[in-house]
Amino acid sequence: MAAISLFLLLLLLVQVADAQQGTPNISLGASLYPNNNSHWLSNSGQFAFGFYRQGNGLAVGIWFEKTNPKTIIWTANLDAAEQEPLPNDAQLILSDQGVCLIFPDNPYLIPISNSSQPAVRASMLDSGNFVLYNDSDIIWQTFDVPTNTILSGQRLLAGKRLISWISNTNHTSGRFQVIMQRDGNLVQYPNGPFTLSGNQYAYWTSRTSTAGDNVSLNLDHNGQLYLLNTAGFKIKSLLIRKTFLFIEPSCVCIPGFVFIDEGKRDLGCNRNFSKVGCIGEVETSYSIVDVDNIAWENTPYSVLSLNKTACKEDCMIDCNCEAAIFRDQECRKQKLPLRFGRTRA
Numbered sequence: 001m002a003a004i005s006l007f008l009l010l011l012l013l014v015q016v017a018d019a020q021q022g023t024p025n026i027s028l029g030a031s032l033y034p035n036n037n038s039h040w041l042s043n044s045g046q047f048a049f050g051f052y053r054q055g056n057g058l059a060v061g062i063w064f065e066k067t068n069p070k071t072i073i074w075t076a077n078l079d080a081a082e083q084e085p086l087p088n089d090a091q092l093i094l095s096d097q098g099v100c101l102i103f104p105d106n107p108y109l110i111p112i113s114n115s116s117q118p119a120v121r122a123s124m125l126d127s128g129n130f131v132l133y134n135d136s137d138i139i140w141q142t143f144d145v146p147t148n149t150i151l152s153g154q155r156l157l158a159g160k161r162l163i164s165w166i167s168n169t170n171h172t173s174g175r176f177q178v179i180m181q182r183d184g185n186l187v188q189y190p191n192g193p194f195t196l197s198g199n200q201y202a203y204w205t206s207r208t209s210t211a212g213d214n215v216s217l218n219l220d221h222n223g224q225l226y227l228l229n230t231a232g233f234k235i236k237s238l239l240i241r242k243t244f245l246f247i248e249p250s251c252v253c254i255p256g257f258v259f260i261d262e263g264k265r266d267l268g269c270n271r272n273f274s275k276v277g278c279i280g281e282v283e284t285s286y287s288i289v290d291v292d293n294i295a296w297e298n299t300p301y302s303v304l305s306l307n308k309t310a311c312k313e314d315c316m317i318d319c320n321c322e323a324a325i326f327r328d329q330e331c332r333k334q335k336l337p338l339r340f341g342r343t344r345a
Contacts, residue, residue: 026122032092034058042126049124057085073149074142075171076112094122115140156180156217175266184211190340211235255289288312297339300332
């Protein structure tokens with residue numbers, strides 16, 4: 001439950017917004033510059049849209065304006081493969097293409113919104129939703145493209161996901177994601193293409209895969225987090241405790257490994273020794289260390305019915321064996337890399 005508790009805490013941080021009082025219009029041609037700290041405020045002044053400091057440059061997002069430090073709730077272009085902070089001479093402008101970036105050395109507008117219709121105006125709403133309109137209707141909104149947070153009144157629709165940040169100071173895509181799958185299941189995965197192989201990589205699942213193809217995750221104004229099915233019926237409540245513990249995850253390397261970069265532990269671990277080749281299929285200078293209650297990606301190249309002692313011995317004489325997972329009298333021999341390691345209670 002640790003992972004889902006962290007997830008819920010993140011969501012519940014953002015339910016303190018004032019009731020919506022108005023939707024001041026942002027007209028075509030309106031622009032923002034980072035050097036004068038300009039931004040577009042919601043009517044209550046609770047939320048702001050614009051540039052914020054990110055690393056050595058800037059990013060575009062939405063934040064709580066009345067908190068200190070400001071809490072970022074949405075970031076543009078989180079999925080960019082190699083996202084770099086924006087330069088200090090960037091500019092934001094509202095055009096008929098939507099909200100666009102402009103750079104002095106590039107004459108073209110770069111949209112950060114995605115709409116098939118021309119925009120006429122925009123609003124930063126008191127709900128925390130930034131919206132684009134045509135003459136009468138919403139044609140794009142940040143509520144439909146969440147990044148790492150959902151707000152009260154917002155839904156995570158089927159096919160959408162939340163992606164963690166690398167850290168509180170680095171808002172590029174991190175290691176974890178929560179997906180509202182089209183089979184009705186809400187699932188927490190490592191961030192990457194691994195969902196293509198099914199739930200074997202999942203850290204947590206709502207176990208609602210038979211609920212239909214249009215289930216959504218909802219957070220109401222009372223802090224209730226739940227799943228609704230296609231007919232609008234609540235099929236599962238996820239807010240099952242009145243209090244939550246804040247759990248700061250701690251990454252460690254297994255024995256024999258060290259961090260690739262101590263300052264960026266999400267990069268993983270490397271061996272802290274150089275492995276020489278096998279001689280006569282026997283490793284003469286290594287030993288096997290027990291590490292209990294750990295789960296890994298389940299991709300063994302060999303599965304044998306052995307007891308624990310025999311499993312260790314078999315791995316020691318196998319030049320391909322880097323680790324062995326022993327469970328239920330099965331010896332699952334693994335090659336590197338060992339991925340998605342996590343402790344089990």
